[in-house]
Structure formats: C-alpha cells, structure tokens
Amino acid sequence: MRRGLADAETEQVGAALLLVATVAAIAWANLGSGYDAFWHTDARVAVGEWSMGLDLYHLVNDALMAFFFFAVGLEVKRELTIGELTDRSRAIVPATAALAGLVVPALVFLLIARDSGQAHAWGVVISTDTAFLVGALAIIRPQHPSRLRVFLLTLAVVDDIGALSAIALFYTDELHVVPLLVALVALGLIALVRLMPSGRGPLYAVLSVVVWFGLHEAGVHATLAGVAVALLIPVAAxxxxxxxxxxxxxxxxxxxxxxxxxxxxxxxxxxxISINERLQRSFAPYVAYVILPVFALANAGVVLDSETLRRSMSSSLFWGVVAGLVVGKLVGITGATLLAQRLRLGVLAPGLTIGRVAGGAALSGIGFTISLLIVGIAIDDPAAQDEARVGVLAASVLAFVLGAAVLRALDARRPVVPPGTVLLRPFDPRRDHYKGPTDAPLVLVEYGDFECPFCSRATGMVDEVIEHFGRDVVWVWRHLPLHQHHPHAELAARAYEAAHLQGRHFDYARLLWAHQDQLERLDLLRYADEIGLDLVRFEADLDADDVLRRVREDEDDADLMDVAATPTFFIGTERYDGQWDAPTLIAALDARRPTP
Structure with missing residues (x-):
C-alpha cells in the first residue's frame, strides 16, 4: 500500500483535527446542557407525503459517515484488486495479525464484561482508528518508520473489512424487505454504470442516494451503503x-x-486513471478535514464529572473496553505475527522486527471512529454509553502511551547508526542481479537509476573494478528510480526486470545506458527486439505486478536507509562515500579486503 507524501500529510493533519475536535467535544459537553440539546436538534427530509426525520446526531452518524465508509470501501477495493492484498506472500502476516486483532480483543471484552448486560457491544473493541494511528506514528517519530507504517496500513485494511462486516452481520436489528430490494436493485444498476460511455458520475451519485435511503428504511445501518457502493466502483491500473x-x-x-x-x-x-483512484484522491481531504472531525464533535462529548468517572471505574463495561483495546490488540497482533513467522506462513519486511510490530500493535489499541460509532449502535442506555465512551477515550490514550514507550525503548536500546550507513539487506544471490562469483570476498552494491547520467558514467568505472579484481569481487545492482527528476526511470527499471525474466538483462542494460534520452515505451520495446527477446512476453512482463513490485522493493529498502541519490555504493554492508572514479574505488575495496 504505497501512499504519497500528500496522502501522509492529509492523514497527519486529519489526525490533528480529529484530536482537536475530540477535546472540543469533551469541553463542550462539560460546559452545560447545550451539547446534547444541539445534537438532538431535529432535521427532516420530506417529499410530498413521505418524510424522514433524523436529529443532527443521527444525521452525522448515519448520513455523513456514509461518506467515510465510502472512502474506506474504495481503499479496500483497491488493495484487494491491485494493491498489497493481491500478493499472498506480502499480505499474509499483516492479514493474519489483523484477524487476531479483531478476535482477541472481542474475547478479552467478553471475558471481562460478560456480566455487564452489554456483552453484545463487543464490536466496540475490534477496530483501529487509522487516522489516529498514522498521526501517532508522526508524533512518536520512531527510527525508520516506513516499513512499520506499511505493515500497519495493510493491517488496517483487513481491520476495516472485519469491523464493517461486524456492523452488517451483528448490529442490524430487523429487516424490511421492500426497501432492501430497492437498495439491491440500485446496487445492481451501479454495477452496470461502468458500461455507460459517458455521464457515469451523475448516475453513480443518484443511485448511491437511492441505496442509502433503501438501506436506512430497511433497518440496515445506512453507513454500509457507502461500503456497498464503493466495492462496485471499478478499479484498475x-x-x-x-x-x-x-x-x-x-x-x-x-x-x-x-x-x-x-x-x-x-x-x-x-x-x-480509474474512477476508484480519482474518487479516493477527491474524497480524502473532505473525510480527513471535515467528516471525521464533525463525527468526533458529535460523538466524543462525554461528561467527565465525578459521578461518571466513579461509575466507570467500577464498571466491567469500561474495563472490558479498555482491556479489549489495549491488551487485546497488543496480544492478538503480536502473537499472530510471531505465530505466522514460526509456521513460515510469511515473513516480515526487511528492517521490521517483532519488537516494532509490538509497538505498532500497542498503537492499534487507538480505537476511536468505528468504536464510538458502534457505541451508539450497540448500546441503548445513555449511562452505559458514557461508560463505553470513557473507556474508548481512556484506551486510546493508554494505547498511545504504551506504543510510544515500546518504540522509543527499542530506539534507545539499539546503537545509534546514521541512516544509510549500513546496508539493510545483504547481498542475496537468489534475488539480486549481480556479476561475479557469489562467494567473492568483496561485495560492491550499487543503487542506481537508468536515466541518471552519473549512473551511466559509473558503469565504465564498475567494469574497470571488475576487471581489476577478477573473481575477488561481485557487483550487485539494485533499483532506485528518482521519480521527481527522471520520469522514465521506473519504466526502464521494469523493462530491465522484464529482460531478466528472459535471461538478457545485462545485454538490455547496455542499450538503456547508451540511449538514456530515449526511454519511452516504444523505445524500450525496440531495444527488446534488437537483442531478440520475445516481444509479446516482454510487454506482458513489463506491465506485470510482480515486476513493478520487484522494483518497488529495492526502492523501499533505499527509503528505509534514507538513500536518496544515485549512484549510491555499499562495500560489503558499509556505505561508501568517496569519489566514483575507478582508482579511488579500487583503493577503497582493497582497504576492506578480508585478511587471510
């Protein structure tokens, strides 16, 4: 799940606004009776003799939050179709951890709150608030957070699927068949809209409104309309x-x-660009900056007077929520990750340790948005609602403190190494592209970019180094396309990987270096034809997800090491910061040659 800097900034600012809205809601609720009176103001929609009334609280939770769930559904659809969750080997560990992070907190809650009369509210503790989670990582700033962030975001997608399924299956009281059929027919029409040659946007909008009204009148929580519609929006690379x-x-x-x-x-x-991704980009700021803060303002306003706090401290519902989120998430996610590794179901990304996963698992106890939503759905008694809300707020604070303590303790224990001075992933002949014997005493690793003129000049230097050392050196090539400066570099890297699948990547690389100013798609196909590659296979491989993922893995390693320039060399596992001319590099390699 690769997100840009703009996405990360949106999430962080959104988390800050969410926190401000939460504090404002608590302050407002404790200033007098105006808070409840405002959110219970009636709002009514009428068409002829038909009318539907909602107070402002339900308008936010049932209508406005449908847009939030629509955005969540778009992301889930994308990840299942063309994202991280399409690759079992990459997704299995966070997906397994997410499932445990749903089940274990619910079991912990039931164990503690089974006699509270609110045991059916177990759904309160199963969800992680992604916005607060990302904001927490930004505040804590652990060393090298990128891999942990990817792990937690992948986990959050599965977490969202589970939470939405719980709302649909366990928190629907009764069904009215006719409006449900209307909603289903509208969903069927939405599935067909993609076949329209034009005017799809207005049709999606109108039919989505029909789905929302149909589900609302059918007795299904209307926010699920957002998910249902989003899952039918097409997505493709x-x-x-x-x-x-x-x-x-x-x-x-x-x-x-x-x-x-x-x-x-x-x-x-x-x-x-597929409509799914266009809508994600369009909706993200509104969800982060408007919808979630307004939701927090409407739902986080709990009176924190002495009576409420005293009642909460002695309530098994309160302790069930706190333990479910803080303990259940930590134990479930960390334990499942360890189990998945022991059973060899999958592996953690390079640089991601079980300790860091535990820190992220602790932060996953920040269950805010969906937790507060389910409080309003699952619990009818206002006093019990207050206890559960206090529990969610307390658990979120404790989860942040615990996660920060774990991550900072890990950073303090490990030696302080400037980013990029030590190679994250040692030479692996089963995966890397290399020249020379795999058991050579000297290893030279290069991160490069086929559109970078400095990398082109470095190729001659590398040839001299290999000629000088003979079988005493192995040279390793890894991709680091600099997208901002070299717009064709990633496509060229993918072409190199496609040529590798036919065993001709080094021959192909020579043509890439010779024609750095001609790296359009048609040029890359022409080079493949020149060296006799199967063009049909080459073009299919050029667009394959596995090839793109192979390039992105090298990029991720470079990001984690804070390597941002090309060429960048490592001798053995130590970064080389000297000049790139052959005599200087040969001297540096000689200086690090193992003694007999």
Whole structure:
C-alpha cells in the first residue's frame, strides 16, 4: 500500500483535527446542557407525503459517515484488486495479525464484561482508528518508520473489512424487505454504470442516494451503503494504451493549441486513471478535514464529572473496553505475527522486527471512529454509553502511551547508526542481479537509476573494478528510480526486470545506458527486439505486478536507509562515500579486503 507524501500529510493533519475536535467535544459537553440539546436538534427530509426525520446526531452518524465508509470501501477495493492484498506472500502476516486483532480483543471484552448486560457491544473493541494511528506514528517519530507504517496500513485494511462486516452481520436489528430490494436493485444498476460511455458520475451519485435511503428504511445501518457502493466502483491500473493516448493528445495540443484539443487531452488524462483512484484522491481531504472531525464533535462529548468517572471505574463495561483495546490488540497482533513467522506462513519486511510490530500493535489499541460509532449502535442506555465512551477515550490514550514507550525503548536500546550507513539487506544471490562469483570476498552494491547520467558514467568505472579484481569481487545492482527528476526511470527499471525474466538483462542494460534520452515505451520495446527477446512476453512482463513490485522493493529498502541519490555504493554492508572514479574505488575495496 504505497501512499504519497500528500496522502501522509492529509492523514497527519486529519489526525490533528480529529484530536482537536475530540477535546472540543469533551469541553463542550462539560460546559452545560447545550451539547446534547444541539445534537438532538431535529432535521427532516420530506417529499410530498413521505418524510424522514433524523436529529443532527443521527444525521452525522448515519448520513455523513456514509461518506467515510465510502472512502474506506474504495481503499479496500483497491488493495484487494491491485494493491498489497493481491500478493499472498506480502499480505499474509499483516492479514493474519489483523484477524487476531479483531478476535482477541472481542474475547478479552467478553471475558471481562460478560456480566455487564452489554456483552453484545463487543464490536466496540475490534477496530483501529487509522487516522489516529498514522498521526501517532508522526508524533512518536520512531527510527525508520516506513516499513512499520506499511505493515500497519495493510493491517488496517483487513481491520476495516472485519469491523464493517461486524456492523452488517451483528448490529442490524430487523429487516424490511421492500426497501432492501430497492437498495439491491440500485446496487445492481451501479454495477452496470461502468458500461455507460459517458455521464457515469451523475448516475453513480443518484443511485448511491437511492441505496442509502433503501438501506436506512430497511433497518440496515445506512453507513454500509457507502461500503456497498464503493466495492462496485471499478478499479484498475492505468493501461498503457490510455497513457500513450494522453501523450498523443498533449503533443497535438502543443502543436496546435485550441479548446478542442485541450478538452480532449484533459478528458483522456482523467479517464486514464480509474474512477476508484480519482474518487479516493477527491474524497480524502473532505473525510480527513471535515467528516471525521464533525463525527468526533458529535460523538466524543462525554461528561467527565465525578459521578461518571466513579461509575466507570467500577464498571466491567469500561474495563472490558479498555482491556479489549489495549491488551487485546497488543496480544492478538503480536502473537499472530510471531505465530505466522514460526509456521513460515510469511515473513516480515526487511528492517521490521517483532519488537516494532509490538509497538505498532500497542498503537492499534487507538480505537476511536468505528468504536464510538458502534457505541451508539450497540448500546441503548445513555449511562452505559458514557461508560463505553470513557473507556474508548481512556484506551486510546493508554494505547498511545504504551506504543510510544515500546518504540522509543527499542530506539534507545539499539546503537545509534546514521541512516544509510549500513546496508539493510545483504547481498542475496537468489534475488539480486549481480556479476561475479557469489562467494567473492568483496561485495560492491550499487543503487542506481537508468536515466541518471552519473549512473551511466559509473558503469565504465564498475567494469574497470571488475576487471581489476577478477573473481575477488561481485557487483550487485539494485533499483532506485528518482521519480521527481527522471520520469522514465521506473519504466526502464521494469523493462530491465522484464529482460531478466528472459535471461538478457545485462545485454538490455547496455542499450538503456547508451540511449538514456530515449526511454519511452516504444523505445524500450525496440531495444527488446534488437537483442531478440520475445516481444509479446516482454510487454506482458513489463506491465506485470510482480515486476513493478520487484522494483518497488529495492526502492523501499533505499527509503528505509534514507538513500536518496544515485549512484549510491555499499562495500560489503558499509556505505561508501568517496569519489566514483575507478582508482579511488579500487583503493577503497582493497582497504576492506578480508585478511587471510
């Protein structure tokens, strides 16, 4: 699950706004009776003789939160279709941990709160608040957080699926068949909208409103309309033909600027990205900056007077919520991760230790958004609701403190090593691209970019080094395409990997270095033809998820080591910071040659 800097910034600012709204809600609720009176203000929608009334509290929880669940559903659909969860080997550990993080907290809650009369509210403790989780990582700032963040975000997707399923299956009291059928018919029509040549946006919007009203009148929690609609929104990786068409239209506009070409280029550019990803990008700021803060303002307002706190301290419901979130999440996620490793179901990403997973598992006890939503759904008694809400707030604070303590303790215990001075992943002949004997006493690892002119110059130097040392050195190539400066570098890296699958990657690399200013797709296909590759297979491999993932894994390692320039060399496992000329590098290698 790769997210850009803009996404991370949105999540962090959203988490800050969520915290501010939470504090504001608590302060408002404790200032007098205005809080409850405001959120119970009636709001009514009427069409002819038909009308539906909701107070502001339910308008937020049932209607506004449908947009939040729509955004969650879009992300779930993307990850299941083209994201991290399509690869079993990468997803199995966080997915297994997420399932345990759903089940174990519920069991802990039931064990403690079984006699409270609110045992059916176990759903309160199963969900992690992703926004607060990401914000917490930003505040704690553990060393090298990128792999932990990816692990936790992958876990959060499965967590969301489980929480949404629990709402649908266990917190629906009664069903009214006719409006449910109306909602199902509308969902069927939404599935067909993708076949329309144009005007799909308005149709999606109208039919989504029908689904929401249908589910609401059927007795199903209406927020699930957002998930149901999102799962039917198509998602696909950009097709190369569409991208090439954008290039053609842009070239036409550059040669003859006119409104028709501008409109066509804009439309083709928009259509080249699937509607799922366009909607994710469009909705994210509104969800983070508006919907979730308003939800917190409507749901976190609990009166923290002495009576409420005294009642909570002696309530098994309160302690069930706290223990379920704080203890259940920590034990469930950490234990499942250990078990998955022991059973060899999957492996943790390089640089991600079980200690860091435990720190992330502790932070996963921050169960806010869906936890507070389920409090309102599952518990009718206002006093019990207050106890559960206090429990959610207390658990979130404790989970943050515990997670911060674990991660900072780990950072304090390990030696302080400047990022990038030690190679994260040693040479692995089963995976790496290399020249030379695998048992050579000297290992030279290069992170490079096929569009980088400095890397091109370094190739001659590397050839000299190999010639000088002969069988005493093995040279290893890893990808680090610098997207901001070299827009064709990633595609070139994928082409190199596609050539590797036919055993001709070194021959292909020579053509890449010789034509650094000609790395468009058609150029890459031409080079493959020049060295006699199977073009049909090459083009299929060029677009394959496995090939892209192989390049991204090298990038992730570089990110984790804070390596951001090319070429970057490591001798053995230590970073080399000297000049790139052959005599200087040969001297550096000689200095690190193992003594007999």
């Amino acid at each position: 950009p097709r190369q033909n569409d991208v090439e068409r954008v290039v053609e239209l842009t070239r036409a506009f550059r040669q003859s600027p006119n409104p028709a070409y501008a409109a066509a280029a804009g439309r083709q550019l928009r259509e080249s």
